[in-house]
Amino acid sequence: MTNDSALSTQHSALLSAIVLAGGKSSRMGQDKALLTVQGEPLLQRVCHVAAACADSVYIVTPWPKRYQHLNLPRCQFIQEAPLNQGALVGFAQGLAQVQTDWVLLLACDLPKLQVEVLQGWAVELDNVSEDAIAALAHHTKGWEPLCGFYHRRCLPQLLDFINQGGRSFQQWLQQHSVQVLAVPDTNMLLNCNTPEDWASL
Numbered sequence: 001m002t003n004d005s006a007l008s009t010q011h012s013a014l015l016s017a018i019v020l021a022g023g024k025s026s027r028m029g030q031d032k033a034l035l036t037v038q039g040e041p042l043l044q045r046v047c048h049v050a051a052a053c054a055d056s057v058y059i060v061t062p063w064p065k066r067y068q069h070l071n072l073p074r075c076q077f078i079q080e081a082p083l084n085q086g087a088l089v090g091f092a093q094g095l096a097q098v099q100t101d102w103v104l105l106l107a108c109d110l111p112k113l114q115v116e117v118l119q120g121w122a123v124e125l126d127n128v129s130e131d132a133i134a135a136l137a138h139h140t141k142g143w144e145p146l147c148g149f150y151h152r153r154c155l156p157q158l159l160d161f162i163n164q165g166g167r168s169f170q171q172w173l174q175q176h177s178v179q180v181l182a183v184p185d186t187n188m189l190l191n192c193n194t195p196e197d198w199a200s201l
C-alpha cells in the first residue's frame with residue numbers, strides 16, 4: 001500500500017498530514033496503534049498512506065517512545081501534552097506545527113484506507129470555497145472528522161472552541177462551512193475500535 005511514486009504528484013508539496021495516535025483504546029483493550037493488520041502495525045500502515053499523499057507527516061501522540069521501533073519514513077513525532085485531552089486537542093497541537101495551507105488528518109485506527117481515494121480528494125482541494133475550513137466525508141450521523149482535510153486557517157477558531165471547553169469535532173464543525181467529499185467505497189472508513197472489528201479483518 002506504500003506508494004512512494006506518489007510523492008511526485010503536484011499536490012504533495014502543498015499538503016501535510018497529521019496522524020493521531022493517542023486516546024484510551026478502551027474498547028480494544030490494548031493500544032490500537034500497535035495492532036498488526038496483514039503483519040504490519042496499524043500506525044505504520046496509516047503513516048505509509050499519509051506519506052504517499054503528503055510531503056510531511058506529523059504523528060501526534062503522548063507516547064512517542066512506544067512507536068520508536070516502527071518504520072516511519074518522513075514522519076516526525078509531536079509529543080502531546082497534557083495527556084488524554086482527546087482527539088480534537090491532539091489535532092490542534094499538530095495543526096499548530098503545520099506549514100501548508102491544507103492538512104490531511106487521519107486516525108491511526110483506519111486499516112482500509114485507499115491511497116488513490118485520498119489523492120483524488122487532495123486534487124479537489126483547489127476547488128474548495130474560501131469560507132470552508134474543511135473538506136470531509138459525511139454520513140448519517142454527521143461528519144467523518146478523522147479521515148479528511150482541514151485548512152490551516154481554522155486554527156484560531158479551533159483554539160477558541162477548545163478554550164471554551166469544546167472537545168467534540170461534530171459540535172465544532174457544525175459552526176463552520178465544510179465541503180462534502182464523495183466516498184466511492186465506505187469500507188475505506190472502517191474504524192478498528194473493538195476486538196471484533198480487528199478479527200473481521
Ligand SMILES: Nc1nc2c(ncn2[C@@H]2O[C@H](COP(=O)(O)OP(=O)(O)OP(=O)(O)O)[C@@H](O)[C@H]2O)c(=O)[nH]1
Nearest residue numbers: 020021022023024025026027060086087090107108
Ligand atoms: N493524539 C491523540 N489522539 C487521540 C486522543 N484521543 C483519541 N485519539 C485518536 O483519535 C482516533 C480515534 O479515537 P477513538 O477510536 O474515537 O477513541 P480511543 O480513545 O482511541 O478509543 P476508545 O477508548 O475505545 O474510545 C484514534 O486514532 C486515536 O488514537 C488523544 O487524546 N490524543
Ligand SMILES: [Mg+2]
Nearest residue numbers: 109191192193
Ligand atoms: Mg476509532
